[in-house]
Amino acid sequence: MKMRNPPVNSLSLEFLTELLISLEKLESDKAFHAIILTSDCPGIFSAGLDLMEMCGRDPTHYAEYWKAVQELWLRFYLSHLVVISAINGVNAAGGCLLALSCDYRVLADNPKYAMGLNETLLGIIAPFWFKDTLVNTVGHRTAERALQLGLLFPPAEALQVGMVDKVVPEDQVLSAARSELAQWLAIPGHARQLTKSLMRKPTADRLLKERDADIQNFVRFISRDAIQKALRVYLEKLKQKKT
Numbered sequence: 001m002k003m004r005n006p007p008v009n010s011l012s013l014e015f016l017t018e019l020l021i022s023l024e025k026l027e028s029d030k031a032f033h034a035i036i037l038t039s040d041c042p043g044i045f046s047a048g049l050d051l052m053e054m055c056g057r058d059p060t061h062y063a064e065y066w067k068a069v070q071e072l073w074l075r076f077y078l079s080h081l082v083v084i085s086a087i088n089g090v091n092a093a094g095g096c097l098l099a100l101s102c103d104y105r106v107l108a109d110n111p112k113y114a115m116g117l118n119e120t121l122l123g124i125i126a127p128f129w130f131k132d133t134l135v136n137t138v139g140h141r142t143a144e145r146a147l148q149l150g151l152l153f154p155p156a157e158a159l160q161v162g163m164v165d166k167v168v169p170e171d172q173v174l175s176a177a178r179s180e181l182a183q184w185l186a187i188p189g190h191a192r193q194l195t196k197s198l199m200r201k202p203t204a205d206r207l208l209k210e211r212d213a214d215i216q217n218f219v220r221f222i223s224r225d226a227i228q229k230a231l232r233v234y235l236e237k238l239k240q241k242k243t
């Protein structure tokens with residue numbers, strides 16, 4: 001699955017919906033057993049959630065958007081398919097969450113390709129299920145520091161803290177993902193799938209039980225004047241970079 005939403009693969013409502021439909025199609029076709037998730041945007045895996053969806057819109061839109069973000073995470077996190085990410089670019093916040101929801105992560109060795117949950121740098125907060133997904137991957141202490149400081153880890157550090165499983169030269173990222181896949185596909189499917197569910201269901205259940213409350217929290221939080229202002233300032237900084 002090659003993500004293509006130029007220029008930065010931001011996860012707009014439309015793009016989230018496309019990803020969800022593609023995933024559902026693959027999951028319902030018995031011929032498919034695995035996905036390699038990668039990007040078609042040079043140097044960028046994903047810039048995360050689309051800030052334009054969270055800025056200057058009305059509460060109904062925020063609720064619709066957040067429901068789609070929840071849906072995509074639940075679907076990826078609990079997918080019965082083997083999902084491996086071949087991370088071939090910088091990967092921020094919501095994009096990093098997608099990669100963390102995969103079963104295995106290969107990252108291209110380029111110092112520009114940092115990844116992490118950098119929400120605090122924008123003046124916003126990673127929701128509890130983003131946090132839980134990171135804790136499940138790197139452990140509590142590393143996650144606490146990474147989340148508070150909004151750290152984006154370059155490849156060597158991402159590997160060292162366990163945010164990714166392998167770092168390879170840029171031209172080998174897809175072949176490395178394919179080689180890894182062979183090991184996962186050699187395991188009897190039902191045993192692997194049930195084990196994945198055993199490991200992940202408690203984390204997913206937390207959101208499933210509180211989905212509506214989580215949407216309401218998001219809408220309340222993102223609608224605040226101070227948060228809207230912080231997001232506008234951040235977007236402005238991104239644009240000013242060019243001048």
Ligand SMILES: CCCCC/C=C\CCCC/C=C/C(=O)SCCNC(=O)CCNC(=O)[C@H](O)C(C)(C)COP(=O)(O)OP(=O)(O)OC[C@H]1O[C@@H](n2cnc3c(N)ncnc32)[C@H](O)[C@@H]1OP(=O)(O)O
Nearest residue numbers: 010047048049050051052092093094125127217221238239
């Ligand atoms: C108490 C209860 C709490 C409940 C929860 C509440 C809160 C909210 C949780 C929300 C969780 C949020 C998750 C997220 O994912 S937020 C997004 C975080 N993403 C980032 O910080 C990345 C921002 N982007 C960049 O750093 C760079 O763009 C880059 C990815 C490194 C690529 O750099 P470069 O190649 O130089 O491209 P440009 O910066 O020039 O960008 C090209 C155009 O794309 C626009 N852009 C970039 N990122 C985004 C984005 N995420 N959304 C929308 N648009 C984006 C950028 O402005 C440029 O636009 P222009 O061409 O019109 O100038």
